[in-house]
Amino acid sequence: MSHNESKSREITWQEFRTAFLEKGLVDKLVVVNRKTVRVHLHSNATGIYGDSAPSGIFYFSIGSVEAFERKLDEAQHEIGIPGHERIPVAYRDEVSITNILLEFAPTVLITGFVFYMIRRSASGGSSGGGIFSIGKSKAKMFNKETQVQVKFDDVAGMDEAKEEIMEFVKFLKEPARYEKLGAKIPRGAILSGPPGTGKTLLAKATAGEASVPFLSVSGSEFVEMFVGVGPSRVRDLFASAKKNAPCIIFVDEIDAIGKARGKGGNYGGNDERESTLNQLLVEMDGFGTTEHVVVLAGTNRPDVLDPALMRPGRFDRHIAIDRPDLSGRKQIFLVHLQPLRLAAEISGTELDNFAHKLAVLTPGFSGADIANVCNEAALHAARHAGESVSDKNFETAIERVLTGLERKSRVLSPEEKKTVAYHEAGHAVCGWFLEHADPLLKVSIIPRGVGALGYAQYLPPDRYLLSTPQLFDRICMTLGGRVSEEIFFGIEQITTGARDDLEKITRMAFEACATYGMNDVIGPVSYGSRDGAQEQFQKPFSEKTGEMLDGEVRKMINTAHRRTKELLTEHRADVEKVAQLLLEKEVITRVDMIDLLGKRPFAKKGDEMDEWLDKNTKRGESSAPPPMDPPLGAPIAAAKDIPPPPPM
Known part of the structure; x- marks a missing residue:
């Protein structure tokens, strides 16, 4: 509506015809924007309708100009107005400021939004904001204002790793102390080890101890669906580090971008990942030793990293963080x-x-x-x-x-409970009378977890090597449950409960023959682990060697089976005692085993638990465990039947 229309009154076509046209009060008509007709009255008629329209102007809306002109001609013809006295009609286009604003509002809003994002990108691009900062690094900066609260005192169990990491911190704090002797700053260090061993925690402690800026970023943050984003973020990360030098960069899970190039084909994201890795290699080898920038990286898969990334000059130190002793x-x-x-x-x-x-x-x-x-x-x-x-x-x-939790809802039948008891008693007695078996802590026939109907827990020492007798005793101890079922229930009544045991002994026997060179027929050769051989498209040995391996593995397991059967047959009464006590108590501990079978018949095979028993358990004391704090007597942990062999 225009400014004039806001001071006029809207009428209908019928009102226009009867009130104005038929009475001869219309001076002229103005068609505005082809949709509104403005009625101008004679000067002598303004007083009559002045209250309703002070300006003497009325208006009505039309659908189309052609229809309006036709209706106007018909109305004037019916009224009898001569042709030379017909009402003049003018046409005019008027522009409304409100309409202009409504039409251009979307364009103005979009333009304002783009301008805002550009300004935000320019002012806060380093923090990752704005659509134009997609190539900016997402690294989080830690400095004196945002200091990490974790210190080296909060990191326990990795003294050697802390000593090596602390050397980087000292170098960045006092570079002159090393440079005066001609030493160059190490470029970086790889923190590798199993999951949960504290690699990221050690990096946080480094940030807490160092009084230099610390940039933390994850390897996956370099990988995006847009081409060129990863290399751009690497460049921006090192540019930020150079501005804040001396500085430490920590890249967590670097295997996300640091995998060896040329593997898995060059399709899609692989090209982008390799471009990111190439840029990282260039940046690490590009900045000078005087810039005092150190790169720390964490991964639990150092074997898949590219050799160019691991060479001296990029990651000079390889710090292995193993499980604590x-x-x-x-x-x-x-x-x-x-x-x-x-x-x-x-x-x-x-x-x-x-x-x-x-x-x-x-x-x-x-x-x-x-x-x-x-x-x-x-x-x-x-x-x-x-x-x-x-x-x-x-x-x-x-x-x-x-x-896992006790499965109280899983109620075993008396026959199943008896089978589980004799099965676990076979494990316990084998471990008790085998010299190289791990010390027994507890035996239980209470169902736990997903599929464990019973378990025997041992306390293996911190062992880093495994000899042939030790491996053979482990196989025999693992077979104890299956052999006990054969002795007491017959070969026809063998159950499926020994499946997990059979998988373990098959894996251990295969690795002994094919990986560790512990077989005289196969010889001192290593073909890799069984799982690794299965993952390869082509086995690393011939069909004849494969048949030989199968025969030697079966021979080793059969020998262990005969030995285990002889042992349990000799100690049949002991297995009976342990099984009956298990059926009665459901859980028995090492205290109960000592009361039933006496101490293990091997000199110097006791562990720290045995030493505690010698100091705290009186001769002739009841086999029931103390109610509260027996480091040995109470039911404490569980490791199903046998722990996996340590890596060789």
Whole structure:
């Protein structure tokens, strides 16, 4: 509506004809924008309708100009207006400011949005904001204002790795101390190790200890669906590091972009990933030693990284972070026990001994596993409305982490329960009378987890090598359950419960023959692990060698089977005792095994648990475990039947 129309009154065609046209009051008509007709009256008629329209102007809307002209001619003809007195009609196009704004509003909004994004990209591009900053690095900057709270004192169990990492921190803090001797700053370090061992935690501690800027980024953040984004982000990352030098860059999970080139074809994302890796290689080899920029990278798959990335001059140090040993686990437990509200009998002066006990009971645990145990213990205490976290809570937590929750809804029939009892008794007795078997801690016939109807838990020492007798004893101990079923129920009554045991002994026997060179017929050769041979398109040995391997593996397992059967036949009465006690108590511990069978008949084969028993268990004491804090007697963890062999 125009400005004039806002001061006029809208009428209909019928009103126009009867009130104005037939009475001869119309001076002229103006068609505005081909949709509105403005009626101008004679000056002597304005007083008559002045109240309704002060300006003497009325208007009505039309559908089309042609229809209006036809209706106007017909109306004037019917009224009898002569041709020379016909009302003049004018045509006019008028522009409304409101209409212009409404028409151009979308364009204005889009233009304003693009301008805002450009300004935001220019001012905050380094932080990853804006559509035009897609090629900018997403690395998070840590400096004195955003200091990480984790320190080296919070990282336990990896003293050697901390010492090597601390050398980078010292170099960046005091470069002159090294440069005056002619030393050059190392370009970078690879932190490698199994998941959960603390690689990222060590990098966080480096950021907390260093008084230099620290840039943290994940390897996956370089990979996008747009071509060229990864290399652009690498360039921007190193440009930011050079501006803030001395500086530390940490790339977590670098295997996302650092895999060896030329594998898996060059299709789609592989080209982009390789371009990103190429740019990373150029940047690491491009900046000078005087710029004081160090690159740390974490990965649990160092074997897949490109050789060019691992060469000296790029990543000079390869720091392996393995699972902690006994002393390392104790230190980690001491760190994670500090925030917990512990029971009086395990806190204070007893905390060190309690951490040592937990470290003994958790062989092979990583730092993440230990943190999970402490958290599960606190959750268990809260779930049962405890005022503090007790020893029993930690026992339950370790058991849950290893084997899962008890399956109370899974009720075994008496026949199945008896079979499981004799099966687990066979494992226990074999482990008790085999010299190189791992020390037994506990045997249970309570169903747990997904498929475990029973389990025997051992405490393997921190062993890094495995000899032929030790491997053979492990195979025999794993076969103990199957052989016990054969002896007591007959070969016709063998159950499917030994499937997991058979898979383990087959894998161990194959690796002994094909990987470790422990077979006289095959000889001192290594064809890789069984899983690795299956993944390859072509086996690394001939068909004849494959048949020979199958024969030697079967021969080794059959020899172990005969030996195990002879052992359990000799100790048939002992297996009977253990099985009956299992049926009665469902869970028996090493204290019960000593009461039933006596101590293991091997000199100098005791572990730290045996030493504790010698100090804390009186001769003739009942076999029932103490109610609260027996490092050995209570049901504490579970490792199904046999732990996997250590890597060779």
